[in-house]
C-alpha cells in the first residue's frame with residue numbers, strides 16, 4: 437500500500453518513489469491510459485470534497501534518457517491504494533521522481549482550510565452546522581443546515597473568519613485511535629467521524645476548530661490568505677454558501693472588477709454608480725416604451741382610417757388587402773382590429789414581410805358571415821402549416837414566396853362566404 441507522504445507533510449511537492457503496480461484503464465483511438473501505484477506518493481487522490489492533484493512522474497531509463505509521464509488524475513480504491521492516471525506506462529520497479537503541480541495543490545489547501553474555518557465560525561456564531569462541502573473549479577460551497585442567514589450575520593461571519601486568518605493561528609495535525617476519536621465525538625469536541633475503521637486524522641485550528649479530515653491543509657491560518665463570501669442560495673438540504681479563498685479570491689475579484697469597469701465605461705459612469713445608471717436606464721426605457729406604444733396605436737388608428745377611405749363603403753364587402761415591409765405582427769393586430777371595428781362588411785387581409793417567415797392576419801367585422809379562423813387554418817394546411825384563430829380574427833405565418841398565393845385563396849374564401 438502506498439505511503440501517503442502528504443499526511444505527514446502537506447507542503448511536499450517533489451518526492452522519490454518506485455512503481456509498485458500498473459494497470460491499463462482504457463484504450464481509445466489507439467491511445468491507452470494507465471494507472472500507476474507507487475510505494476510512496478505525495479499526490480492527493482480525490483476524497484473528502486477535495487479534488488485530486490495533477491503533476492508529473494519522471495523516470496530515468498538505463499541509458500540516461502528522461503521519460504515524463506503526466507499525472508492527469510489520482511484516485512484511491514476501496515483497499516486504500518492510490519492510483520495515478522497517466523498516458524505513459526511505467527513498469528513495476530521503475531524509480532521515479534514525482535512533481536505535484538503546486539499552484540493547484542496550494543489553491544486546494546487554501547479552499548479546504550478556509551472551509552474548516554468558515555464552517556467552524558458559522559457553527560459558533562449562528563449554530564449552523566455544515567452538512568456538505570464542494571470544492572469546485574471556480575468557487576467552493578458549503579451547505580448549512582439552516583433556512584436562511586441575515587446579510588448582517590453573513591458579514592459578521594466573514595469578518596470573524598478574516599480576523600482569524602490575520603491572527604495566523606497554527607493549524608496542526610494529529611493521528612489518534614478511533615476509540616479516542618469516539619470519546620471526542622461523545623464529548624461534542626468534534627461534530628462527525630468518518631465511518632471507516634483504523635486511526636483518525638484530526639486537523640485543529642487553534643481555539644476554534646477540531647475536525648476529522650484526510651485532506652491537505654495550510655500550516656497556519658495566514659496561508660489561507662483571506663476569505664470572501666460570494667452569495668447564498670436555498671437548496672433542498674438547507675442554505676448553500678459560496679466562497680473563495682486566497683489567490684482564488686483575488687482572481688475572482690479581478691474578474692468581477694473587469695466586468696464592473698466595462699459596465700461603467702459602457703454607461704459612462706464610475707464603477708460605484710453602475711447600479712443607479714442601470715436603474716435610470718430601465719426607467720427611461722419603460723417611459724419610452726409607453727410613448728412608442730401610444731404612438732403605434734395612434735398610427736394604427738390613422739392608417740386604418742386611410743385604408744378604409746381607399747375602399748369606400750358601397751353595396752358589398754369592403755375587402756382591404758395590404759402587405760407591409762416595415763411593420764411587425766403587433767402592429768398588424770392593432771391595425772386589423774381597428775379596421776374591422778370601424779364599420780360593417782369590412783374584411784382585412786394584412787401581412788408583414790418584416791419577419792421571416794411572413795406574418796399574416798385575417799380579420800372581419802362582426803356582421804360578416806365568415807369564419808376567419810377556419811378559412812386561414814384550411815389555407816395554411818395546404819402548405820403543411822398551422823395557424824388560425826377566432827371567426828373574427830386569425831393569424832399565421834408563411835414563407836414570403838407563398839404569401840400572395842395564400843392571400844388569393846383566403847380572399848376567394850372570404851368573398852364566397854360573405
Ligand SMILES: [Zn+2]
Pocket residue numbers: 484548552647648649650651
Ligand atoms: Zn476537511
